[in-house]
Amino acid sequence: MQQQVTEIVEQFESVLHQQRSICDVLDHLMEVLGGRAIGLWRCEASHLKQLGFCADSQMDAQVKSEFAALTQEVSLQNTGLGIVKAVIDQKPAIGTLQANESGLQGSSEWLQKFAAKQSYAIPVFEGDQVVGVLAVSTNQVHQAGDPEWELQTQVAREIGAKQLLGMF
Numbered sequence: 001m002q003q004q005v006t007e008i009v010e011q012f013e014s015v016l017h018q019q020r021s022i023c024d025v026l027d028h029l030m031e032v033l034g035g036r037a038i039g040l041w042r043c044e045a046s047h048l049k050q051l052g053f054c055a056d057s058q059m060d061a062q063v064k065s066e067f068a069a070l071t072q073e074v075s076l077q078n079t080g081l082g083i084v085k086a087v088i089d090q091k092p093a094i095g096t097l098q099a100n101e102s103g104l105q106g107s108s109e110w111l112q113k114f115a116a117k118q119s120y121a122i123p124v125f126e127g128d129q130v131v132g133v134l135a136v137s138t139n140q141v142h143q144a145g146d147p148e149w150e151l152q153t154q155v156a157r158e159i160g161a162k163q164l165l166g167m168f
Contacts, residue, residue: 001151004032009158016164022052029155030054033148035136036116039071041083042132042165048074048083051132051165055114063113080106082121083133090130092144092153095119110137117141120149122156124165132165
């Protein structure tokens with residue numbers, strides 16, 4: 001798994017250095033994770049700025065474009081989304097179809113639209129500061145320790161360790 005993490009992070013580093021779109025890397029990571037949608041956001045003052053978002057080719061085009069547009073900038077006051085909760089709590093946030101269980105009403109609504117079962121948003125740290133979030137929505141139900149969870153967590157950790165989000 002470490003080799004896979006290294007390859008993905010190197011791909012991120014390459015496209016960021018060249019100031020190219022990160023969508024190819026996100027697509028690859030989404031495929032590895034078995035996701036329906038994936039995105040990367042950077043923290044800026046009081047909001048998250050979307051650096052890239054990709055969705056499964058089978059997903060409804062209107063749903064894809066609506067989510068992409070609505071999450072270009074996300075207020076850190078929007079605590080119904082897992083990406084915001086991951087920043088505020090400084091730990092992974094798991095969204096499920098049952099908003100009353102996860103406390104993430106917005107994430108639950110998007111999971112339904114994505115035809116997905118779960119989302120997990122992993123904070124990206126530089127030192128002890130959250131600088132971004134890597135999030136995926138999937139048809140699978142994962143938990144800490146599962147290979148997919150660990151892969152995503154390690155990719156987020158390496159992105160932070162290499163300070164890649166500051167390159168945007």
